[in-house]
Amino acid sequence: AQSVAQPEDQVNVAEGNPLTVKCTYSVSGNPYLFWYVQYPNRGLQFLLKYITGDNLVKGSYGFEAEFNKSQTSFHLKKPSALVSDSALYFCAVRDSLNTGNQFYFGTGTSLTVIP
Amino acid sequence: DTEVTQTPKHLVMGMTNKKSLKCEQHMGHRAMYWYKQKAKKPPELMFVYSYEKLSINESVPSRFSPECPNSSLLNLHLHALQPEDSALYLCASSQPDRRNSPLHFGNGTRLTVT
Numbered sequence: 001a002q003s004v005a006q007p008e009d010q011v012n013v014a015e016g017n018p019l020t021v022k023c024t025y026s027v028s029g030n031p032y033l034f035w036y037v038q039y040p041n042r043g044l045q046f047l048l049k050y051i052t053g054d055n056l057v058k059g060s061y062g063f064e065a066e067f068n069k070s071q072t073s074f075h076l077k078k079p080s081a082l083v084s085d086s087a088l089y090f091c092a093v094r095d096s097l098n099t100g101n102q103f104y105f106g107t108g109t110s111l112t113v114i115p
Numbered sequence: 116d117t118e119v120t121q122t123p124k125h126l127v128m129g130m131t132n133k134k135s136l137k138c139e140q141h142m143g144h145r146a147m148y149w150y151k152q153k154a155k156k157p158p159e160l161m162f163v164y165s166y167e168k169l170s171i172n173e174s175v176p177s178r179f180s181p182e183c184p185n186s187s188l189l190n191l192h193l194h195a196l197q198p199e200d201s202a203l204y205l206c207a208s209s210q211p212d213r214r215n216s217p218l219h220f221g222n223g224t225r226l227t228v229t
Contacts, residue, residue: 032214043119043205043220044158051215090157092218100214101146101165105157 002027004091006106013081014114021076021109023091032094033074037087081113121221136224138189138206146211147189152203165211196228
């Protein structure tokens with residue numbers, strides 16, 4: 001079975017400080033991992049995806065994600081948080097078996113960047 | 116700006132009404148999805164179409180009826196909904212043959228059932 005877990009419902013960080021939003025995964029086969037951000041009353045916006053062989057993946061708006069196979073983690077990071085980064089963040093994994101059309105989402109982490 | 120367009124943005128309907136949600140994508144994707152999302156929760160999969168054929172139905176009640184007229188369009192027909200069906204309905208698209216292809220979402224339709 002494919003799944004992702006986001007252990008923190010809420011993360012608070014001061015503006016200008018580095019931020020980390022955590023995600024761990026459980027997959028059979030290769031991991032196809034993604035991060036999304038959702039602002040109020042908007043759809044989910046794709047930030048970045050894991051690329052096989054890259055332990056550090058860069059994405060949109062200065063975000064990056066660190067892949068760690070031994071810890072089965074794919075944490076989202078940003079060196080310097082902005083107030084505008086405050087939003088709901090979802091980690092997701094795509095089914096690597098069967099038809100591969102299903103995506104499994106984490107429960108979401110609400111990020112608040114404090115001015 | 117999103118490349119997946121959903122209309123209407125807001126919809127209020129009574130429990131006896133019939134309405135439709137529409138989604139259009141011009142990304143050349145051949146998989147299209149309907150999700151339901153409650154506040155501060157992850158999206159819940161409802162239906163997946165792959166190459167215009169229904170490939171996943173997550174045991175959705177029959178008061179929701181999907182339709183995929185062509186590779187760019189996806190509709191969700193609504194009939195006799197319940198107040199608990201009030202939610203944000205999201206359409207998304209992806210490539211069905213490339214597992215590293217992400218979902219691309221529209222901005223959703225905010226549905227209120229009165």
